[in-house]
Amino acid sequence: xxxxxxxxxxxxxxxxxxxxxxxxxxxxxxxxxxxxxxxxxxxxxxxxxxxxxxxxxxxxxxxxxxxxxxxxxxxxxxxxxxxxxxxxxxxxxxxxxxxxxxxxxxxxxxxxxxxxxxxxxxxxxxxxxxxxxxxxxxxxxxxxxxxx
Numbered sequence: 001x002x003x004x005x006x007x008x009x010x011x012x013x014x015x016x017x018x019x020x021x022x023x024x025x026x027x028x029x030x031x032x033x034x035x036x037x038x039x040x041x042x043x044x045x046x047x048x049x050x051x052x053x054x055x056x057x058x059x060x061x062x063x064x065x066x067x068x069x070x071x072x073x074x075x076x077x078x079x080x081x082x083x084x085x086x087x088x089x090x091x092x093x094x095x096x097x098x099x100x101x102x103x104x105x106x107x108x109x110x111x112x113x114x115x116x117x118x119x120x121x122x123x124x125x126x127x128x129x130x131x132x133x134x135x136x137x138x139x140x141x142x143x144x145x146x147x148x
Contacts, residue, residue: 008140009035010063012044012080013098014072018121018128022067022098025132036063041075044068045083048090062093065139067132070099070106078109085114092146094139098132 009026013019019037026035038044046052048066050059066084070077077097084090096117097110110118119135121128 008033008064009136010044010047010066011035011037012041012066012068012072012077013037014039014069018069018098021125021128022132025129026136028129029133029137039073041072041077041080043074044072044080045075048084048093049087059089062090064145065094065096065136067096067098067135070097070101070110078106078113081110081113081115094143094145096135096139098135 011019011022013022019039023035023037036047038047044066047054047057048062050057068077068080072080077099081095081097084093084095091114094116095114096119097115098119098121099106100121101107102120107118117135117139119131121131
């Protein structure tokens with residue numbers, strides 16, 4: 001059984017191909033040993049807040065970064081972001097919105113809710129891999145988070 005308390009990256013993505021591309025970029029650069037993919041916003045919130053099937057997960061071991069899609073089934077990416085950033089226990093978690101939306105209202109709302117970064121998915125495969133590699137490098141190796 002996988003250790004869900006050791007997750008370094010939480011990828012919240014309903015498109016299996018985009019999730020796989022993100023994982024390939026992470027693996028290519030050996031950015032993280034442990035990652036988890038949530039397929040919808042509800043599952044992401046359950047994972048983050050240790051509810052439902054994740055109730056046994058240790059809340060004190062959050063992911064180092066969350067890559068969050070905007071358009072998700074059940075609970076939207078913006079709603080997930082709002083829940084994370086409005087809870088004092090999780091508000092400092094780095095959240096990177098990774099989406100195909102270049103719409104200004106989406107970008108503006110994400111920043112108003114406290115997103116740490118907003119990355120538009122490139123259409124080109126190599127560009128997508130490069131963008132995710134660079135994003136992962138920054139959030140996992142360069143960024144210095146506060147100590148718990």
